[in-house]
Amino acid sequence: MISCIPDKIYGINHSVMQIPSRQEIIRKLRNNNKKISLVFPIYYPSALLRAFDIHPVEILNAPDVDLSLADAHIQSYTCSLGRILLSFIKEERFQNQYDLIFIPHICDTFQQIGSLLVDFIRPSQPVINFYLPKRSDETGISFCIDELKRIAGILENVCGSKLDIKRLTLELGKDIEINNLLKEVFEKREFLPVSDTDFYRIITSKTYLPPDDFIKILKELLASKTDSKRKTGKRIFISGISAEPPEIFEIINSHNASVVFDDLAVSGRRIIDFSGFSDEPFRRQSEMMLYTMPDAEKGSPIEKRAYWIREKIKRTGATGGIFYIMKFCEPEFFDYPQLKKYLLSEGTKTFLIEYEMTGKVSKQNINRIQSFIEGL
Template structure:
């Protein structure tokens, strides 16, 4: 257990002080650091340049200055990001890459150019007609623009060989993260919801190869432990993100463990590998065409519900918790569909509003406690049936 604690402490250090991680990387390598906005950012291009791509997903802060740029009904992640930017939190970054899969991300790209002129913004548009050849070629051209911008910042060209190697580094990380999520289910006392989140989140602030090794070590150490018995309730999380940590601790307090997720901040980032091939930019563009089950990705077939149902069955979960990011239109559009599909197969669903600026968790506490009691009663009824 001591080895597990040491690994988790290293991850906690990275998550607690990402600004120090940026400074340390610059001092150690002499290379730049580029911030990567949600949701699907081609980090491999930054990695291939020898730079550190670092995740920008907002955080807990009191918003004041961002209200001069955004209306109050913008997604709280973007509000937090802009607040941090205006306060100089991102001043050590050499640039940011801003994809635009939703209306708010489209807006923040232009707002950034106006409000944060000292940090270069690399804007890109992901085509929603992503499965046709023209859509893939268009996205490849967008990635070429990102590559050129990163090369200009780094002062060196990025070879196809280097980019293909970085893609393999990231695919290896994706495989290890999927393995971790599977293994973690057997250790609910050690890998609590908050710990599970920590392991995944720390990957946003570390070089991916280094994080892969660390997670691999964690998996090996977990395998040395006996499987842990769990008598509580098991859930799947779905949505954009499940924060703050205090929210996740409420699950543990109420005897709930997380056995899987469909969060944009977590498993959606690593459940789809970049396809094989020789043209690295084409490979990255093709990945966008095969991503499924995400509210930010055009899907006329609405496969997300079926994917959630499969997750519940595969993990033997008792229910689903929808972590609804406040003012997130794409997630709100999916909610009625998911409700109907989960009700059809009698999978309990909890709607939980997420706001990075939330001051109190008492409403969430009440809802999670009630859901835990409902799941327990539902299991008792199934045993008696």
């Protein structure tokens, strides 16, 4: 195992600044001849990729990427995440950073980009499209198992080696350990000596850190737990795909509010509240993707989503929520009005912010966040 992080992540002032960046991790792994897969968010078989010695790196944002590269293929009414990801793939300077492109079928945009890459753009790296079933019942699970076996076959061809089931089981075990630690971290969120921004940075470092490193960070974070609650001011939650740029948390904090829980697809929604995982590795990998918290991308009923958010509100005492939704992100936009209705019926105010994923939060959105928090 290659460790990519220093022995102690938190300095004297508990700063997370020492967590290496995505680029640093990629560089370090490349220097050690590790294979890297560029992965589109959100649900993908991380353990399966790792069982082939391929390290998955998700891209959530790339503020300095040249978006005009994507504009040559997809229209401007595509979400900025899709445009960023396609531009990232097209940019020459990033092309030696990964060996494989892995695209889970999450929405129409990823579906079309996945197809375009295979059919027209044809990057030098192999592109693997994975169909994530939009139902989490037994029918969905059994399809997912078959789909994963298909993916395993492709990976065997790409890597020139057979899948080692023992290795897959080992990697799945790490993911379960991560899930258990994450559950604890989210539970004890208010007692942890990190700001909302740093908390988000830590949680989302899962998207690119090797699992052993991430486990180390989570353990250290839990060890730093204090006895008193850190959160002050108004208590809110945030929902959406991601909270990019993480500066959004600083803005919330600066207006005397703190985030007590999140319903972000790349963070809180990835928790699996399930303990009866199967021993059969392909089934277990499927369960780990489909039994995460409810969301539109997996086709979960809206009522189920509302229930989960309401339970969290009860536990944390949140009085309001920001739905931070990227422009043109259909799955997230669809659920908002119904969720708003459910939450308002129990006295929780919500507020929708549409944003374009760029390096900064717009002035207009900063003002709107301020007014919302003041009105709580």
